[in-house]
Amino acid sequence: MNAESTTPRSLTPHEPPLLALRLTDPHDLSRSYLPFFRDGAVFIVTDLALPLGAAVRLLLQLPDSPYPAEHTVRVVWVSPAGLGNGAPQGLGLGFDPEEGRDLKRRIIHALDGFDADHPPPIF
Numbered sequence: 001m002n003a004e005s006t007t008p009r010s011l012t013p014h015e016p017p018l019l020a021l022r023l024t025d026p027h028d029l030s031r032s033y034l035p036f037f038r039d040g041a042v043f044i045v046t047d048l049a050l051p052l053g054a055a056v057r058l059l060l061q062l063p064d065s066p067y068p069a070e071h072t073v074r075v076v077w078v079s080p081a082g083l084g085n086g087a088p089q090g091l092g093l094g095f096d097p098e099e100g101r102d103l104k105r106r107i108i109h110a111l112d113g114f115d116a117d118h119p120p121p122i123f
Helices: 026-032 097-111
Strands: 018-022 041-045 055-061 069-079 090-094
Touching: 018 041, 026 041, 026 097, 041 055, 041 069, 055 090, 069 097
Parallel strands: 018 055
Antiparallel strands: 041 090, 055 069, 069 090
């Protein structure tokens, strides 16, 4: 997987933690995108434990962008350690309703025509 996530950090105790997710191709994006949330969301593998609704600053780089952009997101899904089903520990981060429209549109556009079960051959 080419998706990269980084260790969380906060500049002050009152500032939300900063996570980074670099999605370099549609395959990585399709594995991270959570389409069942109305405003869109992404899953990030992390050992950071946060409650539902917690604010997070997310540096997100999509396949159509050469640079990451910072977004304020909320925890909408928690996958704790030790579930026993092989799922990685991490967080689902939901997009802001206003900003999320553009992010969701960009993600859907990046995934347009992509078939996760049959990725294009690499030559």
